[in-house]
Amino acid sequence: MIDFSMYDVKEPTIEAWKCESCGEIFYPAPMICSKCGVRRDPVTNKGWSTFEMEGPCTLLTWTRVWNLPEGYNKKFLQFGIVEFENGLRASGRVEVEKPETGMKLTTTVEESDERPGDPVNVFVFK
Numbered sequence: 104m105i106d107f108s109m110y111d112v113k114e115p116t117i118e119a120w121k122c123e124s125c126g127e128i129f130y131p132a133p134m135i136c137s138k139c140g141v142r143r144d145p146v147t148n149k150g151w152s153t154f155e156m157e158g159p160c161t162l163l164t165w166t167r168v169w170n171l172p173e174g175y176n177k178k179f180l181q182f183g184i185v186e187f188e189n190g191l192r193a194s195g196r197v198e199v200e201k202p203e204t205g206m207k208l209t210t211t212v213e214e215s216d217e218r219p220g221d222p223v224n225v226f227v228f229k
């Protein structure tokens with residue numbers, strides 16, 4: 104196990120993208136703006152800006168996954184799709200006791216190393 108704590112200078116975040124030409128917002132990062140057709144160069148990102156996905160959101164749908172693979176010490180995990188106030192949608196873990204479609208949730212981001220490779224930031228809606 105590698106200790107990443109020394110690199111933890113700030114809380115993990117997940118960013119959405121904004122096309123500077125027309126103002127349309129996207130998540131995840133698009134290759135091309137579906138509104139005005141501007142391309143995004145994945146190296147320079149010229150003409151695009153990012154902003155943090157945070158704040159309240161609404162639970163659109165959710166599911167509970169049982170029979171987790173070896174290595175999990177939980178009975179189940181819950182996943183859901185939410186809609187943010189700006190209309191963007193994202194999926195992530197849902198950590199409320201009784202999820203209900205349409206309920207308001209708070210967005211948090213956690214670093215997850217539950218899969219092979221480098222840790223990734225994932226949404227956890229509470």
Ligand SMILES: [Zn+2]
Pocket residue numbers: 122123124125126127136137138139140141
């Ligand atoms: Zn655009």
